[in-house]
Amino acid sequence: MEYKFGEIEEKWKKFWAEKDIYKVTEDHNKPKYYVLDMFPYPSGAGLHVGHPLGYVASDIFARYKRLKGFNVLHPMGFDAFGLPAEQYAIETGTHPALTTEKAITRYREQYDKIGFNYDWSRAVKTCDPSYYKWTQWIFLKLFGSWYNRELNRAESISTLVTFFETKGCREWAQHDKNEHETFSAEQWKAFTHEQKENILMNYRLAYLSYAEVNWCAALGTVLANDEIKDGKSERGGHPVERKKMRQWFLRITEYSDRLLEGLERIDWSESMKEMQRNWIGRSEGALVDFETAAGGKIKVFTTRPDTIFGATFLVVAPEHDLIESLITDGQRKEIETYIAYVKSRTDVERQQEKKVTGAFTGSYAVNPVNGKEVPVWIAEYVLAGYGTGAIMAVPADDERDKKFAEKFGLPIVEIIDKSMHPGATIEDKMGQMINSDFLNGQEVKDAIKVILDWIEQKGIGQRKVNYKQRDAGFSRQRYWGEPFPIRYEIVGEPDGNFVGEGESNDIPIPLDEKLLPLILPEVTSYKPTGDGKAPLASNAAWVKNGYETDTMPGYAASSWYFLRYMDANNPDEFAAKDKLNYWQNVDLYIGGTEHAVGHLLYSRLWHKFLFDLGYVETDEPFKKLVNQGMIQGVSKFVYRSANKPNVFVSVDRMNDELADDLKDLGALTAIHVDVRFVEDDILNVEKFRKWRPEYESAEFVLSKDGKYHCGSAVEKMSKRYHNVVNPDDVIDKVGADCFRMFEMFLGPIEQSKPWDDKGISGVYNFLRKFWRLFYSDAGDWKITDEEPTQAEYKALHKTIKKVTEDIERLAFNTCVSSFMICVNELAALNCSKKKILEPLLITLAPFAPFISEELWQALGRDTSINFASFPLADEKYLVETAHNYGVSINGKVRAQIQLPLDLTEEEVKVQVLALENVQKWTNGAAPKKFIFVKGKIINVVV
RNA sequence: GCCGAAAUGGCGGAACUGGUAGACGCGCACGACUCAAAAUCGUGUAUCGAAAGGUGUGUGGGUUCGAUUCCCACUUUCGGUACCA
Incomplete structure (x- = not known):
C-alpha cells in the first residue's frame, strides 16, 4: 500500500482537534x-x-x-x-x-x-x-511603583510618600541622574500637589521625561529607525532630524544590577548572556567636575580617573544641556552649523563615522587636578545619553581622542609609561604613571584608587557606577498599540478637568483599575497629525477626556x-x-x-x-x-538591458559583451524574479511573461543550452525580494511529516542557512521506506509477533539511545540521520517485527506525528500515540567487545586493527608494532612514544 | 564603529569532553529491473597521483604525541545597535 500522506494528515488533524488532544490543565500528579x-x-x-x-x-x-x-x-x-x-x-x-x-x-x-x-x-x-x-x-503598577534601593526591590509609591512625610528626602533615595535637592518632611508637606507629583515622577518606574525622536517634517511624522535609510525617510527620501519630545519611559536602569546577576542563574548560551551584559554595560569610575570660565560645571564620567593629568581637552555631546552657555560669539556660527549636521544623523551613524568631526565652543574649563585650562569641544562621537554626555579627552591613551587631537592640533601629554609592557593597550591597565604630579611612579591599578580617594576628598567628584543601558523609551506616536491608561490633569484643578497631553507641566493621573481596559478608539485617519502627535490626537472625544495620545511600543x-x-x-x-x-x-x-x-x-x-x-x-x-537560526531566502535575478528594457540576458551571457546579440544593450540591471518561476537556475519563461503586463513581450538572450539561467543571491526571506517559500506548497508536495523532518534535517537549530528544498526527497524516501516496513507494496500488513534477533534489537536500542540523547541536547538534525540509519538497517534485515517497530514508532512520533498516529492505530491501538511512553534504551544490546582502531604514526592514520576492548596497553602494543604497515614506518626500531586511548585511538611516535 | 555568532567535498551537514575528518542525505556516475520511463535496489563519489604517497575543515601563526575542536592575529558573511518584531 502506498504512503498517502494527504489522507493521513487530514484524518489526524481533524481527530486531534475534535478530541482536544493537546488541551492541558494543571495536573499535580505529574x-x-x-x-x-x-x-x-x-x-x-x-x-x-x-x-x-x-x-x-x-x-x-x-x-x-x-x-x-x-x-x-x-x-x-x-x-x-x-x-x-x-x-x-x-x-x-x-x-x-x-x-x-x-x-x-x-x-x-x-x-x-x-x-x-x-x-x-x-x-x-x-x-x-x-x-x-x-x-x-x-x-499602572509600574507607574504606581518606585525602586527601593535599600531593600533592592520595587514597591508601591505610597511607601515613598510615607518616607517623605516622615523623614523627608534621604540621601540614598536621590536619583543620581536628576539630582534634585533634598528636602525635609516639613518641606515635603508644604509642597503643592504639582511639586509633589513632579518629585514623584523622578522615582516612578514608568515615568515621563524627554527624549529625541526621528522627526520627519515632510511626512509630518515620527519615524522608526527601520523607516530611515541613509539619513532620509525610506518613503519619499525626505530629511529626518532629531527632535526632543515628552515621552514615557521604564526605569529599567534601577534593575541593571539584578538583570546582570540573574544571568548567572539561567541556562542561556554564553554569547547571549554576553550580549546582555554588554548592553547593560556596567562600568566603575568617577564623576569629575570641570569648572568653566563662565562659572558652570561640566560633569564628566570617566572609568580611568588615573589619566586625568593627560586630559587636555573636554568633548561634550552636541545636545548637552550646557552648550548654550559655552558657545562664544566668535564660534557661534561654526557650532550651529555643526549641530545642524549632527541633528541629521542617527546614533548608529555617529558612532560608525570614521572621519573625525567636531567644533570648538570657544570656552575653556579647568582641569581640577592641575588647574590648567582645557578647551571645550563638541563632537558627534560623544552621545548625550551615555554617562553625563561629556568626556575628558586623554589623547595619549585613547585612540579616538588621539585622532581628534591630531586633527584639531590639540596637545597630547603622555601619562603612562608602558615601556615595560610592550603591546599593552589602555584596557590592560598596565604601566607606570608619568607627568602626573603625585601619581608619578605608581602602577596604574594603584593610581586609580589613589586618585579616586583624592577626588572625593577634594570634593571635585565622586566614585560612580555607570551603565551604558538607558531607561527604555515606552511611547510611540502611533495608533496601533495599547492606549496608556492615563489622563492629564490641569494644574490647580485636580478634580475632573482634563486637558490634552503635551504641555510640559501637565500631571498624569492613572486611570482607576476598575475602568480597564481603556479601549483603543476609532480614528478618522491613521495618519499622524502632522505636528508630531499620534493619530489619537485627531479623536476629539479622546483629547477632550485628557487621555494620553501616544500608545505603547511593541x-x-x-x-x-x-x-x-x-x-x-x-x-x-x-x-x-x-x-x-x-x-x-x-x-x-x-x-x-x-x-x-x-x-x-x-x-x-x-x-x-x-x-x-x-x-x-x-x-x-x-x-x-x-x-x-534564520532561514534565508535564495533570491533569483533576471538581467534587464538599460537600452532595451524588454530584453533580458541569461546570467552566463552577461560578460559576453562582444557577441552580436548583446551589442547595444547597455548596462544590465539585476531584477528580482519570483522564485516560483525558477527551477534550479532555469527561468520558466512563460510564467515570467504572465507575471506582469510589462513582461508580456519580454525577449531573452539565452544561454548556449537554449535556456535562460537566473542569477541568485542569499537574502532575507521577504516578500519584497520575491523569494518567499510558503510551507503550504511544500506540504502539498511531500506532506507535513516530511516538511517537519526536513526542516530539522537541514542542520543544527541554532544555525542560519538558506532555504533549499533540493534534499527533501531524501527525507521523503525515508518516510516511505519506513512505511514499507509495515505494509508491502501490494498493501499487505507485514507486522509479525516474531522474536527479534540481536542485530535487530541492537539497531533499535542504538537508535533509542542516540535519539534520546540528541533530543535532550536539541540536536534534531542528527536524530533524523539516526532514524534513517535505523530504517536502512531494518530494511536490510528485512525486519517487520512488532517488538522492534512499535517502540521505534513512539520514538519517531515527536518528529512525524501524523504517520506515527496512523501506524499506531494500524498496530491495533485505540488511544492516541501522544499518550504512549517513550521507550528506554536497553544497554544490554549495546555492549561492544571490540573496537576497530585507527593506528596513527606521528598523528597520521596508517593502519587499522580490530582489537578486543579488554586487552592491556602492553598487549595492544605488541600487536600493533607487529603490523606490517607499522613496521614500514618504524623500521623495526622501538617507538619514541606509544599512545593508547582505549576505544579511541592508537598513536605511534617514531 | 561597538557587541555577538558563523565559515568543513559540487550542495545541506556529521565528528557531543583534543583522538580514524567527510556519518546521514542531496546531487552526480555506473549497473540491475523495464519495450521505455517513473519508482525501487546495488556500487562508487574530498582532492592531486599510475602507484607509493602527498594535500585537505575561511587565511596566517602557535600549543600538543595528536587540533574542525584550544590560543593569538586577520578575512568574509550574518544578527543586534535602543521606534521592525
Missing part, C-alpha cells in the same frame, strides 16, 4: 514542563518556511516531554500590534484590526497544517482588549505574554495565583537571536517587577533559552 515559542507578528504575507524552524523544534521537544511523563504547557499566540498593519491602514484605510485578524486566521491554518501540538484554548492576541487590559494594568505586550498563557481566559486577574504557582516559569524558550537585547531584556524586567510585587514566585522568566 511534573510540569513549559515549552514556549516566541509568538509571531502576524504579517500579511503569511508564514514562510523560515518561521516553523523553531516551532517544529519546540513541537518535537514538547511531544517528547509528554511521552516522558511530563504535563506539558505548549501554547501559541499572536503579537498583534505593530507597524506593518498600521502602515497598510495609512495606505488603504483598512482598519489594522481587520488586516490583523485576517493574517491571524491564515497563520492558524498554516500552523494546523504542520501539525503543531499547541493548546489553542490558551491562545492570546495582544490587540484584544481582554489581553491588553492586563498590559495596561501592569503599566515590546509592552510581549514582555509578559508567557504568563497570560498560564491562565489565558481569566477575566479577573492577569493569571490566577494557583496557576502561576503551578507553571512557575518557562522551562525551554525557543526563538531568534534578533531578540537578544530587546524582548529578552524587557521580559526579564517585567518578570522581576512582578516578582517584587509578589505576583509571581520566580524572578527569572526563561530558565533555558535556545536561539534558532
Whole structure:
C-alpha cells in the first residue's frame, strides 16, 4: 500500500482537534514542563518556511516531554500590534484590526497544517482588549511603583510618600541622574500637589521625561529607525532630524544590577548572556567636575580617573544641556552649523563615522587636578545619553581622542609609561604613571584608587557606577498599540478637568483599575497629525477626556505574554495565583537571536517587577533559552538591458559583451524574479511573461543550452525580494511529516542557512521506506509477533539511545540521520517485527506525528500515540567487545586493527608494532612514544 | 564603529569532553529491473597521483604525541545597535 500522506494528515488533524488532544490543565500528579515559542507578528504575507524552524523544534521537544511523563504547557499566540498593519491602514484605510485578524486566521491554518501540538484554548492576541487590559494594568503598577534601593526591590509609591512625610528626602533615595535637592518632611508637606507629583515622577518606574525622536517634517511624522535609510525617510527620501519630545519611559536602569546577576542563574548560551551584559554595560569610575570660565560645571564620567593629568581637552555631546552657555560669539556660527549636521544623523551613524568631526565652543574649563585650562569641544562621537554626555579627552591613551587631537592640533601629554609592557593597550591597565604630579611612579591599578580617594576628598567628584543601558523609551506616536491608561490633569484643578497631553507641566493621573481596559478608539485617519502627535490626537472625544495620545511600543505586550498563557481566559486577574504557582516559569524558550537585547531584556524586567510585587514566585522568566537560526531566502535575478528594457540576458551571457546579440544593450540591471518561476537556475519563461503586463513581450538572450539561467543571491526571506517559500506548497508536495523532518534535517537549530528544498526527497524516501516496513507494496500488513534477533534489537536500542540523547541536547538534525540509519538497517534485515517497530514508532512520533498516529492505530491501538511512553534504551544490546582502531604514526592514520576492548596497553602494543604497515614506518626500531586511548585511538611516535 | 555568532567535498551537514575528518542525505556516475520511463535496489563519489604517497575543515601563526575542536592575529558573511518584531 502506498504512503498517502494527504489522507493521513487530514484524518489526524481533524481527530486531534475534535478530541482536544493537546488541551492541558494543571495536573499535580505529574511534573510540569513549559515549552514556549516566541509568538509571531502576524504579517500579511503569511508564514514562510523560515518561521516553523523553531516551532517544529519546540513541537518535537514538547511531544517528547509528554511521552516522558511530563504535563506539558505548549501554547501559541499572536503579537498583534505593530507597524506593518498600521502602515497598510495609512495606505488603504483598512482598519489594522481587520488586516490583523485576517493574517491571524491564515497563520492558524498554516500552523494546523504542520501539525503543531499547541493548546489553542490558551491562545492570546495582544490587540484584544481582554489581553491588553492586563498590559495596561501592569503599566499602572509600574507607574504606581518606585525602586527601593535599600531593600533592592520595587514597591508601591505610597511607601515613598510615607518616607517623605516622615523623614523627608534621604540621601540614598536621590536619583543620581536628576539630582534634585533634598528636602525635609516639613518641606515635603508644604509642597503643592504639582511639586509633589513632579518629585514623584523622578522615582516612578514608568515615568515621563524627554527624549529625541526621528522627526520627519515632510511626512509630518515620527519615524522608526527601520523607516530611515541613509539619513532620509525610506518613503519619499525626505530629511529626518532629531527632535526632543515628552515621552514615557521604564526605569529599567534601577534593575541593571539584578538583570546582570540573574544571568548567572539561567541556562542561556554564553554569547547571549554576553550580549546582555554588554548592553547593560556596567562600568566603575568617577564623576569629575570641570569648572568653566563662565562659572558652570561640566560633569564628566570617566572609568580611568588615573589619566586625568593627560586630559587636555573636554568633548561634550552636541545636545548637552550646557552648550548654550559655552558657545562664544566668535564660534557661534561654526557650532550651529555643526549641530545642524549632527541633528541629521542617527546614533548608529555617529558612532560608525570614521572621519573625525567636531567644533570648538570657544570656552575653556579647568582641569581640577592641575588647574590648567582645557578647551571645550563638541563632537558627534560623544552621545548625550551615555554617562553625563561629556568626556575628558586623554589623547595619549585613547585612540579616538588621539585622532581628534591630531586633527584639531590639540596637545597630547603622555601619562603612562608602558615601556615595560610592550603591546599593552589602555584596557590592560598596565604601566607606570608619568607627568602626573603625585601619581608619578605608581602602577596604574594603584593610581586609580589613589586618585579616586583624592577626588572625593577634594570634593571635585565622586566614585560612580555607570551603565551604558538607558531607561527604555515606552511611547510611540502611533495608533496601533495599547492606549496608556492615563489622563492629564490641569494644574490647580485636580478634580475632573482634563486637558490634552503635551504641555510640559501637565500631571498624569492613572486611570482607576476598575475602568480597564481603556479601549483603543476609532480614528478618522491613521495618519499622524502632522505636528508630531499620534493619530489619537485627531479623536476629539479622546483629547477632550485628557487621555494620553501616544500608545505603547511593541515590546509592552510581549514582555509578559508567557504568563497570560498560564491562565489565558481569566477575566479577573492577569493569571490566577494557583496557576502561576503551578507553571512557575518557562522551562525551554525557543526563538531568534534578533531578540537578544530587546524582548529578552524587557521580559526579564517585567518578570522581576512582578516578582517584587509578589505576583509571581520566580524572578527569572526563561530558565533555558535556545536561539534558532534564520532561514534565508535564495533570491533569483533576471538581467534587464538599460537600452532595451524588454530584453533580458541569461546570467552566463552577461560578460559576453562582444557577441552580436548583446551589442547595444547597455548596462544590465539585476531584477528580482519570483522564485516560483525558477527551477534550479532555469527561468520558466512563460510564467515570467504572465507575471506582469510589462513582461508580456519580454525577449531573452539565452544561454548556449537554449535556456535562460537566473542569477541568485542569499537574502532575507521577504516578500519584497520575491523569494518567499510558503510551507503550504511544500506540504502539498511531500506532506507535513516530511516538511517537519526536513526542516530539522537541514542542520543544527541554532544555525542560519538558506532555504533549499533540493534534499527533501531524501527525507521523503525515508518516510516511505519506513512505511514499507509495515505494509508491502501490494498493501499487505507485514507486522509479525516474531522474536527479534540481536542485530535487530541492537539497531533499535542504538537508535533509542542516540535519539534520546540528541533530543535532550536539541540536536534534531542528527536524530533524523539516526532514524534513517535505523530504517536502512531494518530494511536490510528485512525486519517487520512488532517488538522492534512499535517502540521505534513512539520514538519517531515527536518528529512525524501524523504517520506515527496512523501506524499506531494500524498496530491495533485505540488511544492516541501522544499518550504512549517513550521507550528506554536497553544497554544490554549495546555492549561492544571490540573496537576497530585507527593506528596513527606521528598523528597520521596508517593502519587499522580490530582489537578486543579488554586487552592491556602492553598487549595492544605488541600487536600493533607487529603490523606490517607499522613496521614500514618504524623500521623495526622501538617507538619514541606509544599512545593508547582505549576505544579511541592508537598513536605511534617514531 | 561597538557587541555577538558563523565559515568543513559540487550542495545541506556529521565528528557531543583534543583522538580514524567527510556519518546521514542531496546531487552526480555506473549497473540491475523495464519495450521505455517513473519508482525501487546495488556500487562508487574530498582532492592531486599510475602507484607509493602527498594535500585537505575561511587565511596566517602557535600549543600538543595528536587540533574542525584550544590560543593569538586577520578575512568574509550574518544578527543586534535602543521606534521592525
